Amino acid sequence: MEFIILAIIALAAGVIGALVGLGGGIILVPATLFIGVNLGMISGITPQTVVGLSVIMMIFTGLGSTLSNMKTKTVDFRSGFIFFAGSIPGTLLGAFVNKGLDLPSFNLYFGILLILLSILLLVRNYLKPVSWFVKRGKTRDFTDESGTSYTYGYPVWFALLLTFGVGFASGLFGIGGGSIIVPAMILLFLFPPHVAVGTSMFMVFLSAIVNSITHISLGNVPWIYTIPVVPAAYIGAKLGTKLNQKMKSETLVFALRIILLLLGIRSIVDGIWG
Template sequence: MEFIFLFVIALCSGAVGALVGLGGGVILVPATIFVGINLGYIQDMTPQKVVGLSVIMMIFTGLASTISYVKSKMVDFKSGFIFFAGSVPGTIIGAYINKGLDLPSFNLYFGLLLIVLATILLVRDRLKPVQWFVKHGTKRLYVDSAGKEFVYGYPIWFALMLTFFVGILSGLFGIGGGSMLVPAMLILFLFPPHVAIATSMFLVFLTALVNSASHIYFGHVQWIYTLPVIPAAYMGAKIGAELNKKLNSNTLVVVLRIILLIVGIRSILDGLL
């Protein structure tokens, strides 16, 4: 029965993660904690083992969605590698810190993080674009399928500092970093939403390799439970990436807000109660 639960959770996580650039961990982690720990349907689950399972899953959601986005030429590989360089040491530190968190603390901090991210996206349309980072950084140009041009960019030193911090949170909570980096890419660096999501999923794939190695080293991965999660996450990511190409940018941002708010509120309640 636990294999069925994990398959369904991973399928949904992969689809939603690829759709909005989250990597899927933001769905799999709270869902698995709720079903596996709170309801007791999955044996031997701890926050650390859930995070370990999540980072393994993100290798395959990141890979599947990146393959789809590459075909549509949406991935900014140069930015992805720069962000990866900053996030690597952070993910290792985050995985180490994760060892000391109990379940209530994990849920509370995880929920607060998601609420902050959802709030940022909620007020995004009312904020003036932050042009400083583009003006004082390396500029990039993207032309979408309709011929519309987007100029975006960032100072490399700031991108490295930001992704180091994102890496810590990614290693700590097992959520891939996309849910934290995509808002920054949209608001600060002025990435086109589709490019931000595609590049985020490429980064999710790269960082998940390092993140999973760290959690394997700390003994956080239950390999038996990866059997239903890996194929389900891969299939879900392919579905989500295809849906992304058919939805407009505003719809993607709305979906991201709703997901972060719902999951964040649920995690805070679990942590307090």
């Protein structure tokens, strides 16, 4: 029964993560903690083991999505490597900080992050894109399948600083970081949405490899649970990428805002009174 539950969670995390460039950890972590700890349906789940499981899963969601996005040329590999370089030290720091968190503290901080992300997703369509960063960095041009042309770019120093913070959140909470970096890429660097998602998933793949090495060394990975999670997440990522290429993701993003807000509130309540 545990394997079936985890496979369903991982499939949903893979689909949603790849569709909007989140990586999937932001779905897997709270869902597994709630079902495993609050409902007692998955044994051996702690904040550390669920983060370890999440980062292993994100290797395969990132890989599956990147391979699919490569076919439509919506992965900016140069930017992906730059963002990855900035995230490495933050990821390592976050993983070691995670080691000292108990469940109430994890729930509290994770809940605050979820609410902040839901607000960011809520207001991103009402914010005017900022061209200041584009003008101060090396620019690139992209034309999508509909013929719409985009010019985007960023100063490398700011990208490295931003992705350090993204990496820290990824290592601490086992999330892919795409929920932070995708809105930033679109609003600050003027990335085309599909390129932002594709590049984010490539960064998720690279970061998850480093993140997983750290969590494996700390003994945080429940290997038995990777059996249902990895294949389900990989399949979900492939499906999510196909949906991303065929449909507008605004409906799902709207639903995701509400889900993140509710999960965040519940996580904070569990952290304070759980």
